[in-house]
Amino acid sequence: MTISGPITGNKNLHSREPFSAPGRDKDEATGPVPREILFFAITSDLAKARSLTLTLDDNLTFGQFRAYLVSILPDLATQLPLCALAGDGAIAMDSDKLGPAQTIAILPPVSGG
Amino acid sequence: MAKLLREPLEDFEKLDLCSQTASLDPTIGARVVFSGVVRGDTNGATTSALVYDAYEPMAIRAMNDLEAEARKLFGIKRALVVHRLGRVPVGQISVLAIVESGHRKEGFAACEWLMNEIKKRVPIWKKDIGPNGEKWQHPSSGSLNPPSPESPS
Numbered sequence: 001m002t003i004s005g006p007i008t009g010n011k012n013l014h015s016r017e018p019f020s021a022p023g024r025d026k027d028e029a030t031g032p033v034p035r036e037i038l039f040f041a042i043t044s045d046l047a048k049a050r051s052l053t054l055t056l057d058d059n060l061t062f063g064q065f066r067a068y069l070v071s072i073l074p075d076l077a078t079q080l081p082l083c084a085l086a087g088d089g090a091i092a093m094d095s096d097k098l099g100p101a102q103t104i105a106i107l108p109p110v111s112g113g
Numbered sequence: 114m115a116k117l118l119r120e121p122l123e124d125f126e127k128l129d130l131c132s133q134t135a136s137l138d139p140t141i142g143a144r145v146v147f148s149g150v151v152r153g154d155t156n157g158a159t160t161s162a163l164v165y166d167a168y169e170p171m172a173i174r175a176m177n178d179l180e181a182e183a184r185k186l187f188g189i190k191r192a193l194v195v196h197r198l199g200r201v202p203v204g205q206i207s208v209l210a211i212v213e214s215g216h217r218k219e220g221f222a223a224c225e226w227l228m229n230e231i232k233k234r235v236p237i238w239k240k241d242i243g244p245n246g247e248k249w250q251h252p253s254s255g256s257l258n259p260p261s262p263e264s265p266s
Binding site (some may be wrong): 110113 | 124149171172196231233234235236237238252257
């Protein structure tokens, strides 16, 4: 299932106000960008979706995004700290900014083979 | 080379494998083939099938990177890794690793290394389906884990 459109980066799921990095000077903003959030394995089950679209500020860090995601999808609270995050297919540190990444993947500990 | 397939891997000779090129490279003297098979009994726990999920573009890239690393580390000629996706019943092949090398020693070593690294570094996940329900298998550690999550701001 793909959820898109009405969900934005705001604790109010029905708000269209984008989510920005706390304390950020709006004059520095390059503008919030719609991002596709991808869920896999157990996180897909918990989110009840394979993907959703969030409008997120490019100065937001992956760590802030992680905390924000739990605030809108509390069922992820236990699992998300164990997950890696990837921006456009590249593993990101929590201190990294989202920047231009159009896709953010939530990657639980792997178990292939 | 790496592939993710939803079809059974039992007919792997029909895939575009090393077999045609081996004869073209006279320095190849060994081909190690490993097939990982879905186990039906793990320490008394019954499995009827595994369901595999993957972040496909990243998984393909990670497996290709592993092949490149294996070439450098072990001096092998080439490797192919094929992983199943979707539901794989007990007894079917879930992952196939084929390594071609000059001699068997580096081939066996590279094949084992590849399998170990796949389990740690490739974004593929499996769900165990059994008589008592379904459960995603997620180890408590792995290279894809975040290094040290910072406190939320």
